[in-house]
Amino acid sequence: MLPLLLASSSVYRRDLLSRLRLPFICSSPDIDESHRANEPAVELVKRLAEQKARALAAQYPEHLIIGSDQVAALDGRIIGKPHTFENAREQLLAASGKRVSFLTGLALLNTKTGHCQVDCVPFTVHMRELDVERIERYLRTEQPYDCAGSFKAEGLGVSLFQSTEGPDATSLVGLPLIRLVDMLLAEGVQIP
Template identity: 45%
Template sequence: MKIILASSSAYRQTILKKLHIPFSNVTPNIDESSVATESISDQVERLAKNKALSISSQSAYKDSYVIGSDQLASFKGQVLGKPGDFATAKQQLLMFSGQTVRFYTGLCLVHAANNELSQIVETFDVTFKTLTESQIAIYLKIEQPYDCAGSFKCEGLGIALFESLNGRDPNTLIGLPLIALIDLFNTMSVNLFDYMQKDELNM
């Protein structure tokens, strides 16, 4: 069985490695523009699907299971982008102080040869502590999460900023919900335990 992760994200690749299954990654080429009338949930669902289809439609990957994923963060109804620099990240985190940010992650699994497609949108809520400017500045100087939506890395020092985390899978925050992914494989009658690299476990 061939599995393709339709992503160039090092974060998603690291998460998928947790399952000890062989996979390759291929960078999708799609238009990621938003649609004015589209909800955040619909947008991540559409983009995850388009990423998976852009790879599975290629003849070389037609018989592969292709995983597409897309994530957006929302605060008070507004989509949050990647900060890009210290000043923007500081502004975002000051805004989040004592507040809750919701993350939407669209996940899609496609097997073109079998004409199978399954998808889901997972949500995850992050509630922040009341933060001071000094705390935020120290955090940003240490971790520099300028390429992360929401201006933090939950798998790193970002955990120090949080009051609580609410969702069924913490991997969702990093962009690839594994519980949901296993569910999608199950809908296609694929048991990932059968494909885990047992040689690594001396089995």
């Protein structure tokens, strides 16, 4: 088996990938993550996931490189990571009682053969009706400022959900493991 490389510095993605009990290393790619004019969100995340994998290909010529990228969309527009308390409060207020769509791009590049599998895994969160007090209490407790949508689904953020729908709940955290296993199996990787 070719060694696995996760093209990410995300602690969330690293924790998810460790669930598969396969040895891997991490390296963070340096790419421009700008959204192109008129680029649909699905194409954006697929392009960025593949670019992340390909950015490390020369450095790791005999590896399977995993790239992933995620966006959240509310009312048809992309919302990014909030970075601040104020931005997170505004995002959660805007999302109150609504659907937030998450699109996670995934790429697996075999740098030995050049073969690259790319996909996008959707996931939807239906948010509860949230008031300012509850939002602020949540934000002070969990501080999800580095998370698209302003919540940590793997933590207390789940208390903000009414329901969820999608093929793979791990895609919500940023690395769709079910689809990744399909890709790894296609490359001949034996999953324990």
